[in-house]
Amino acid sequence: MATATKIEFVPSYVQDAWWTPDADVRGTDARDASTGEVLARVSVDGLDLAAVVEHGRTVGRSELGKLTIHERALKLRELAGYLNGRREELYAVSAQTGATKIDSMVDIDGGIGVLFTLSSKGRRELPNSNVIVEGPVEVLSKDGSFIGEHIHTPIPGVDVQINAFNFPVWGMLEKFAPAFIAGVPTIVKPATPSGYLAAATVRVMIECGILPPGSLQLISGSARKLVDQLDYRDMVSFTGSASTANLLRAHPNVAHGGVRLSAETDSLNAAILGPDAVRGTPEFDAFIKSVVTEMTVKAGQKCTAVRRAIVPEDLRADVIVAVGARLTERVVVGDPRTEGVTMGALASLEQLADVRAAVESMMAAGGELAWGTLDAPQVRHTQSPASVVEHGAFMSPVLLDWADSEAPAVHTLEAFGPVCGVLGFSTHDGGASEAVRLAALGAGSLVATVCTNDPDFARAVVMGIASHHGRVLVLNREDARSSTGHGSPVPHLVHGGPGRAGGGEELGGIRSVKHHMQRTAIQGSPNMLTAVTGVWHTGADRVMAGVPEFGGVEGAVHPFRKSLAELHIGDAFASGLRQVTLEDIAAFATSTGDTFYAHTDAAAAERNPFFPGIVAHGYLLVSWAAGLFVEPAPGPVLANYGLESLRFLTPVAAGDSIRVTLTAKQITPRTTDDYGEVCWDTVLHNQNGDVVATYDVLTLVEKENTLYK
Ligand code: NAP
Numbered sequence: 183m184a185t186a187t188k189i190e191f192v193p194s195y196v197q198d199a200w201w202t203p204d205a206d207v208r209g210t211d212a213r214d215a216s217t218g219e220v221l222a223r224v225s226v227d228g229l230d231l232a233a234v235v236e237h238g239r240t241v242g243r244s245e246l247g248k249l250t251i252h253e254r255a256l257k258l259r260e261l262a263g264y265l266n267g268r269r270e271e272l273y274a275v276s277a278q279t280g281a282t283k284i285d286s287m288v289d290i291d292g293g294i295g296v297l298f299t300l301s302s303k304g305r306r307e308l309p310n311s312n313v314i315v316e317g318p319v320e321v322l323s324k325d326g327s328f329i330g331e332h333i334h335t336p337i338p339g340v341d342v343q344i345n346a347f348n349f350p351v352w353g354m355l356e357k358f359a360p361a362f363i364a365g366v367p368t369i370v371k372p373a374t375p376s377g378y379l380a381a382a383t384v385r386v387m388i389e390c391g392i393l394p395p396g397s398l399q400l401i402s403g404s405a406r407k408l409v410d411q412l413d414y415r416d417m418v419s420f421t422g423s424a425s426t427a428n429l430l431r432a433h434p435n436v437a438h439g440g441v442r443l444s445a446e447t448d449s450l451n452a453a454i455l456g457p458d459a460v461r462g463t464p465e466f467d468a469f470i471k472s473v474v475t476e477m478t479v480k481a482g483q484k485c486t487a488v489r490r491a492i493v494p495e496d497l498r499a500d501v502i503v504a505v506g507a508r509l510t511e512r513v514v515v516g517d518p519r520t521e522g523v524t525m526g527a528l529a530s531l532e533q534l535a536d537v538r539a540a541v542e543s544m545m546a547a548g549g550e551l552a553w554g555t556l557d558a559p560q561v562r563h564t565q566s567p568a569s570v571v572e573h574g575a576f577m578s579p580v581l582l583d584w585a586d587s588e589a590p591a592v593h594t595l596e597a598f599g600p601v602c603g604v605l606g607f608s609t610h611d612g613g614a615s616e617a618v619r620l621a622a623l624g625a626g627s628l629v630a631t632v633c634t635n636d637p638d639f640a641r642a643v644v645m646g647i648a649s650h651h652g653r654v655l656v657l658n659r660e661d662a663r664s665s666t667g668h669g670s671p672v673p674h675l676v677h678g679g680p681g682r683a684g685g686g687e688e689l690g691g692i693r694s695v696k697h698h699m700q701r702t703a704i705q706g707s708p709n710m711l712t713a714v715t716g717v718w719h720t721g722a723d724r725v726m727a728g729v730p731e732f733g734g735v736e737g738a739v740h741p742f743r744k745s746l747a748e749l750h751i752g753d754a755f756a757s758g759l760r761q762v763t764l765e766d767i768a769a770f771a772t773s774t775g776d777t778f779y780a781h782t783d784a785a786a787a788e789r790n791p792f793f794p795g796i797v798a799h800g801y802l803l804v805s806w807a808a809g810l811f812v813e814p815a816p817g818p819v820l821a822n823y824g825l826e827s828l829r830f831l832t833p834v835a836a837g838d839s840i841r842v843t844l845t846a847k848q849i850t851p852r853t854t855d856d857y858g859e860v861c862w863d864t865v866l867h868n869q870n871g872d873v874v875a876t877y878d879v880l881t882l883v884e885k886e887n888t889l890y891k
Contacts, residue, residue, distance in 0.1 A: 189211070189220055189221075189222060189223050190202075190222055190223075191203055191207075191209060191222065191223055191224065191225065191402070192212065192222045192223070192224045192377055192378045192381045192402040192403075193381060193402060194226065194229060194399075194400055194401050194402045194403070195381075195384055195385075195388060195398070195399055195400040196229065196233075196234045196237070196399050196400070196401070197233060197234065197237045197241075197396075197399070198237075198241070198395045198396060201229065203225045203226070203227045203228050203229070203403075204227075204228060207225045207227040207228065208223075208225070209223035209224055209225035209227075209403070210223060210224050210225065210374055210403070210404065211223050212224060212374060212375060212376075212377065212378050213375075213530060213531075213573075214278045215278065215279055215280030215375075215526070215527040215528065215529055215530060215574065215575050216278075216280055216516075216517040216518065216519075216526065216527045216563065216570060216574040216575075216576075217517070217570060217573055217574060218531070218572070218573020218574060219573075221278060221378060222378050224374055224377055224378075224402045224403040224404070225403045226401060226402075226403035226404070226405045227403075229401070229403075229405075231401075231405060231407055231408050231410075231411050232411050234369060234399055234401065234411075235339075235340055235342075235369065235408075235411040235412065235416070237396050237399065238339070238340035238367035238368075238369055238396055238399060239338070239339050239340055239367070239415065239416075240396070241395050241396030242340065242367025242394075242395070242396030242397050242399075243336075243338070243339075243365070243366075243367060243396070244396075245394035245395050245396055245397060246336075246362070246365040246366070246367060246394055246396075246397050247312065247336075247365055248394070249365075249394065250310050250311055250312060250853075251304055251305075251308045251309065251310060251311065251312065251314075251363060251365070252304070252305050252308070252310040252850075252852070252853045253310075253853055254304070254362055254363050254365065255300070255301045255302075255304030255305045255308075255363050256301065256305065256853050256854065257362070257392050257393065257394075258297045258298075258300060258301040258304075258359055258362060258363065259297070259298060259301040259302070260390075260392050261297060261387060261390065261392050261393070262294045262295075262297035262298045262301065264386070264387075264390040264392065265290075265293075265294050265297070265383070265386060265387070266294055268386045269290055269291065269294075271382075271386075272286075272290050272351065272379070272382060272383060272386070273286045273287075273290065275378065275379045275382045276289060276290060276350075276351075276379055277518045277519050277526075278378070278379075279347075279350065279375070279376040279379055279529060280481065280518065280526040280527035280528060280529055280575060281480065281518055281526055282518040282523060282524065282525065282526045283518070284479065285479060285480045285481075285518070285526060286518075288349075288352070288479065288480065288670070289349045289350065289351045289352045289480075290351045290352070290383075292349075292351075292352040292670070293349075293351040293352040293353075293354065293355035293356065293383075294355070295673065296352070296355050296356045296359050296673045296689075297355055297359050299673040299674065300359040300360060300363060300673055300691075300694070300695070301359075301363075303673075303674070303691050303692055304363045304692070304695065305852075305853075307691070307692050308363075308692060308695070309716070309717075309848065309850055310850045310851055310852070310853065310858070311716050312335070312336075312365065313333050313334070313335055313714070313715055313716070314333065314334040314335075314695075314696070314699065315331060315332070315333055315715050315717055316331070316332040316333065316334060316696075316701065317331060317332050318331070319331045319711075319719060319720070322705065326708070326720065326721045327707055327708070327721065328705065328706070328707065329705070329706070329707070329708055329711060329719060329721070330703060330704065330705040330706075331703075331704060331711065331715075332701050332702065332703055332704070333701070333702055333704050333714070333715060334696050334699035334700065334701055334702075335699055335700055335702065336364045336365040336366050336698060336699050336700075337364075337366055337415060337416070337417060337442070337698060337699060337700055338415040339366075339412070339413070339414075339415030339416030339417070340366065340367045340368070340369050340412075340415075340416050340417075341357070341361040341366050341367070341368050341369070341416070341417050341418075341419055341698060342369045342371065342408060342409070342412060342416065342417070342418045342419070343357040343358070343361075343368055343369065343370045343371065343418075343419045344371045344408075344418060344419070344420045344421070344422065344430075345357070345370065345371065345372050345373055345380070345421050345422070346373055346421045346422045346423075346485070347372075347373035347374070347375040347376045347377075347483075347529045347530075347533075348376075348480060348483040348484060348485070348529065348598075349480075349484075350372050350373070350376040350377065350379040350380040350383070351379060351380065351383050353372075353421055354370050354372065354380050354383065354384075355383075356671075356673070356677075356688060356689060356694075357370070357419050357688065358370065358398065359673075359694075360688075360689075360694035360695045360697065360698060361419075361698050362393075362397060362398075363695045364695045364696070364697075364698035364699050365698075366417075366698040366699075367396055367397050367398070367399070368397065368398050368399070369399045369400075369401060369408070370384070370398070370399070370400050370401070371400075371401045371405055371408060372400075372402070373422070374403070374404055375529045375530045375532075375533070376529055377402050377403075378402075380400070380402075381400060381402050384398065384400045409430065409433050409435055409436065409441065410433075410435065412435050412439070412441045413435065413439055413440065413441065414439060414440030414441065416441055416442070417441065417442035417443070417444065417698065418430060418436070418441060418442070418443045418444070419444050419686075419688070420443065420444065420445045420446065420447075420684075420686075421445075421446040421447075421485070422446075422447065423447060423448060424447040424448045424682060424684070426447075427445035427447045427684055430443055430445070431443060431445070444678075444684075444686035444687065444688070444697065445684035445685060445686045446485065446628075446677070446678055446683070446684045446686045446688060447485075447682065447683060447684035447686075448485070448596045448598075448682055448683070448684075449485055449486065449489075449596075449624070449626075449627045449628040449629070449679055449682065449683040450489045450490055450592075450593060450594070450595075450596060450624040450625075450627060450682070451486055451487065451488055451489055451490070451624070451627045451628055451629050451630060451668070452488070452489075452490045452491075452492050452620070452621040452624060452627065452630045452631075452647075453469060453472060453473055453476070453488040453490070453491050453492065453630065453631040453633065453668060454492045454493075454617045454621060454630060454631065454632045454633065454634075454643055454647075455469050455491070455492070455493040455494065455497060455501065455633050455634070456494075456613075456632070456633060456634025456635070456636050456639045456640070456643075457494045457497075457609045457612070457613045457634075457636075457639065458634055458635055458636040458639065459497075459633055459634055459635065460497060460500075461497070461500045461504070463635065463659075464635075464658070464659035464662060465633050465634055465635050465657070465658055465659060465662075466497075466500075466504070467662075468633055468657050468658070468659070468662035469491075469493075469501070469631075469633040469657070470501070470504045470505055470508055471508070471662075472488065472631060472633070472657065472667065472668050473488050473491050473501075473505050473602055474505060474508045474509055474512065474513075475667065475668075475669070476488040476602070476668055476669050477509070477579050477581075477600045477601070477602050478509075478512070478513055478524065478525045478579060478600055479669065480526075481525055481526055481527065481528050481577065481599060481600050482579070482597075482598070482599045482600035482601055482602075483528060483529060483533070483598055483599060484669050485628060486628050486629050486668065486669040486670070486671065487602075487669055488602055488631070488668060488669075489596065489597075489601070489602060489603065489624075490592060490593070490602070490603055490605060490620075490621075490624065491505075491602055491603065491604045491605070492587075492605055492606075492607060492617055492620050492621060493604060493605070493606060493607070494606065494607060494609045494613055495606030495607060495608055495609065496606075496609070497606075498583070498604055498605075498606040501604055502552045502553070502581065502583055502604055505553065505581055505602075505604070506552065506553040506581060509553055509554070509579050509581070510553075512524060513525050513579055514562055515559045515560065515561055515562070515576055515577075515578060516561045516562030516563050516576070517561070517562070517563040517564055517570060517574065519564060520562050520563050520564045522562060523562050525579070525600065527574050527575040527576050527577075528575040528576070528577055528599055529575065530575055531573070531575050533575060533598070533599070534575040534576075534577055534599075536598065537577060537597045537598060537599035537601065538556055538577070540595050540596065540597035540598075540601070541556060541580055541582070541597050541599075541601055542556070543591060543595055544582055544591045544592065544595055544597065544603070545582070547589055547590070547591030547592075547595075548584060548585065548586050548589045548591065548592075549582035549583070549584055549589070549591065549592060549603055550582060550583045550584075550585070551580065551581075551582060551583075552581045552582060552583040552604065553579070553580070553581035554578040554579050554580040554581060554600075555578050555580075556578075556580070557578075558576065559576055559577060559578035561574065561576050577599055577600060578600070579600040579601070580597075580599075580600065580601045580602075581601075581602055581603075581604065582601070582602070582603040582604070583603075583604050584603050584604060584605040584606075587605035587606055587607060587620055588623075592605060593620075593623035593624055593625070594625075605620065607620055612638075612639065612642070613639070614638075614639050614642035614643050614646065615642070615646065617643055617646075618642070618643055618646030618647050621643075621646075621647045621650065622646075622647065622650045624650070624682065625650075625681045625682045626650055626651075626679055626680040626681015626682045626683050626685075627650060627651050627652075627679050627681075627682070627683050628651070628652050628653065628671075628677070628678065628679040628683045629651060629652065629653040629654070629655065629668060629669070629671075629679070630647055630650075630651050630653075630654050630655070631654075631655045631656075631657050631668040632644060632647075632654065632655070632656050632657070633657040633658070634656075634657075634658060635658045635659060640656050640658075644656065649680070650679075650680065650681070651679055651680075652676050652677065652678045652679035652680070652683060652687070653671070653675060653676060653677065653679075655667075655668050671688075671689055672689070673689050673691070673694075674689075674690075674691050675689065675690060675691070676688075676689060676690035676693065677689040677690070707721075707722075708720060708721035708722035709721075709722045709723055712751065712752070716751065716848070716849075717751070717847060717848045718751040718752050718845055718846065718847045718848070718863060720863070722752060723752055724752040724753065724754040724845055725738050725750070725752060725753050725754065726738055726754045726755065726756050726843075727739055727740045727741065727753075727754070727755045727756075728740070728754075728755045728756035728757060728758075729756050729757060729758040729841075731758070732756035732757070732758070732841060732843070733754075733756045733843070734755075734756050740755055740813040741753040741754065741755055741844070741846055742755075742812070742813035742817060742818075742819045743813060743817050743818070744818065744883075744887075745818040745883065745884050745885060745886050745887040746818075746849060746851055746857070746858050746860075746883055746884065746885045746886075747885060747886055747887075748887070749846055749849060749860065749883065750846065751846050751847060751848065751849060752845065752846065753845070753846045754843060754844060754845040754846065755811055755813075755843070755844045756841070756842075756843045757807075757810035757811055757841050757842045757843070758810075758841060759839040759840065759841045759869055760806060760809075760810060760839060760840060760841070761837070761838070761839040762798045762802075762803075762806075762834055762835075762836060762837070762838055762839065762840065763836055763837070764796065764836040766798070766802070766836075767781050767796060767797075767798050767799065767802065767836060768781075768782070770798075770799055770801075770802045771799070774799070774801070776799055776801070778799075780793050780796065780797055781796060781797065781798070781799055782796070783796075784796050792833065793833050793835075794833065794835050795835060796835065796836060797833040797834060797835050798833075798834040798835070798836075798838075800828075800830045800875065803830075803834060803840055803866060803874060803875060804825070804828070804875065804877070806840060807840070807842040807864065807866055807875075808822075810840075810841065810842045811842050811844045811864075815890075816889075816890035817887070817890050818883050818884040818886075818887045818889075818890070819860075819881050819882075819883050819884075820857055820881070820882045820883065820884060820889075821881065821882045822879060822880065822881050823859075823880050823881065823882060824880045825864075825877045825878060825879050825880060826861075826877065826878040826880065827876070827877055827878055828875065828876075828877040829875060829876050829877065830874070830875050831872075831873050831874060831875060831876065832868060832872045832873060832874045834868060834874055838868050838869060839868060839869040840866050840867065840868055840874055841866070841867055842864060842865070842866050842867075843864070843865045843867070844862045844863070844864050844879065845862060845863040845864075846860055846861075846862060846863075847861045847862060847863040847878065848860070848861040849861075851885060856884060856885050856886070856888070857882050857883060857884050857885060858882070858883060858885060859880060859881070859882060859883075860880075860881050860882075860883045861878050861879070861880055862878060862879040862880075862881065863876075863878060864876065864877050864878060864879050
């Protein structure tokens with residue numbers, strides 16, 4: 183990217199083209215974190231930000247809207263596969279940010295992992311359409327002709343993603359993936375110090391040609407006026423310091439204009455050690471390992487890093503000795519391109535100065551240096567010694583011992599580097615309430631670890647701190663090896679936290695997709711809600727095959743004979759009645775071994791408040807229902823892969839009869855297969871018309887009737 187004579191601009195990617203400022207624009211330098219070499223410069227001077235936003239809102243929205251949720255999710259999988267093959271070149275760029283190979287893998291592989299996970303969750307858990315129906319239908323009129331429910335549709339604008347410098351790839355992809363699945367165009371604005379790595383990644387993402395026009399734009403440079411272009415249609419997903427988040431909250435377009443803002447900010451995360459976890463226990467070892475990992479991965483520049491090790495007062499000295507010993511044994515500070523280096527540089531000299539200043543303030547407030555130094559550390563490197571030491575942003579890990587665990591500084595100052603404080607709590611009443619009180623002094627955090635093998639302590643602490651945190655890891659000997667660790671948000675679970683942590687919420691599986699959508703209550707008749715959502719609603723029209731007495735019409739074809747090309751939601755089948763005898767119930771009890779008294783012992787069954795006497799097994803009814811609705815000849819229905827939401831509502835006694843009605847409720851063609859899923863609304867009635875059971879039958883059905891034609 184850089185030459186000895188000419189420092190190039192990191193390009194922006196806007197309106198589906200690469201853009202750089204005029205050569206005479208000065209810009210801001212982006213440097214190699216270890217050597218201080220200027221690699222590139224960034225600027226948005228001359229960039230028409232309004233046009234960028236408008237391009238997303240028009241071209242991006244329209245192109246994304248041409249695809250279904252599954253098609254978009256599938257593109258993410260393709261993209262992840264492509265990025266996987268280009269990782270080595272991104273690692274090389276990542277090393278320039280001060281990242282070791284492991285740091286780079288956390289960032290780059292972690293980001294690709296989010297694409298894979300959300301792609302698969304999107305296709306498994308969401309419909310293959312552009313509207314998500316949420317929650318149960320509410321019946322709002324006595325006759326069922328007026329109902330209501332909630333739907334999610336993509337917000338009408340763009341998602342402006344303003345990211346922190348520490349994870350230029352993961353931080354970008356973990357926001358891009360859910361926005362893309364939701365159908366919302368991304369405008370990503372990486373932080374200046376490491377934006378060149380985000381830009382290199384975007385270049386690969388664009389080169390592969392997988393993304394629709396307008397779905398991803400990149401702004402390289404401090405685009406302070408970007409939020410000026412936004413309105414209530416748009417959202418800002420911000421990650422960075424609390425002070426920048428506060429500036430954004432106060433922006434008129436956010437404060438008064440309805441721009442949605444999600445903020446992920448500072449966090450003074452805690453790791454709490456249980457009183458049971460004394461030296462020599464697996465929990466003590468896991469705790470020490472976790473604290474050291476969190477101090478050193480990414481040189482401690484992780485929003486989730488442990489900043490406060492909250493330990494029983496009488497274990498404080500042991501913890502300090504053990505953390506110090508592990509740091510001594512494991513940490514080699516240096517240029518990450520040098521063999522044997524385990525901790526790289528901070529992102530920039532400015533960042534180094536900030537962290538040192540924060541540590542000095544903490545030391546002035548009572549934190550005692552227990553391990554490490556604020557002097558320039560020993561640095562292993564491949565460059566000339568003078569250049570590296572003078573211009574590299576290197577820092578030793580620093581462990582502070584807090585004799586006064588109430589000191590405000592340890593609960594308020596964030597040193598965004600390899601820094602952790604140890605503070606003790608009294609265990610006179612078991613310790614949980616004291617540990618909870620100290621953790622809560624962080625005023626809202628992203629994550630806490632509770633390290634204990636005592637279930638009572640774990641329960642008391644988790645119940646006490648959960649509402650102050652977005653995520654809590656309970657670490658003990660059983661999960662110490664398999665745990666993904668304190669500092670790693672996973673795409674399946676929520677990342678974010680209340681209060682100081684910003685109050686935002688990211689990831690969390692499909693929740694992250696819905697963050698980019700508007701939830702709307704929709705009310706109307708079953709037919710209208712069926713038309714809007716593509717999901718059949720009870721009370722809507724159907725085309726019923728089967729027994730005329732129960733609604734079957736002449737000429738209607740059994741829906742099991744229809745491929746997806748022929749099947750419509752509302753295609754249904756009504757069976758006739760089948761009577762249940764005492765012998766049937768006894769035979770089912772014998773063959774299944776389910777001789778529960780309600781099916782076998784008349785006297786005992788009669789004493790049961792729910793049953794009139796001996797009743798049929800619920801599973802007998804479900805099995806019989808299958809026999810009543812099935813169309814057995816080979817055809818387009820390939821398999822039954824389960825049922826959902828089964829409820830038994832009215833008991834069936836010997837002498838009663840049952841019948842079943844099956845209605846195609848939702849059809850989800852698989853984008854990559856010759857078949858799709860059909861969800862069948864299933865209702866069992868008795869001879870009086872009472873509802874006996876309700877559930878959804880799930881089947882796989884061919885797209886075209888080919889296999890058994
Ligand atoms: P920062 O200074 O707040 O910058 C974050 C982003 O905001 C950068 O892209 C920056 O752009 C941009 N920005 C700064 N001022 C702005 C303004 N007035 N209007 C619009 N955008 C603005 O934070 P940082 O130094 O990059 O990151 C470190 C902080 O982030 C730490 O406090 C850390 O705890 C926090 N963090 C939190 C999380 C989380 O998930 N909660 C994750 C990572 C980091 P420029 O770089 O171009 O100025």
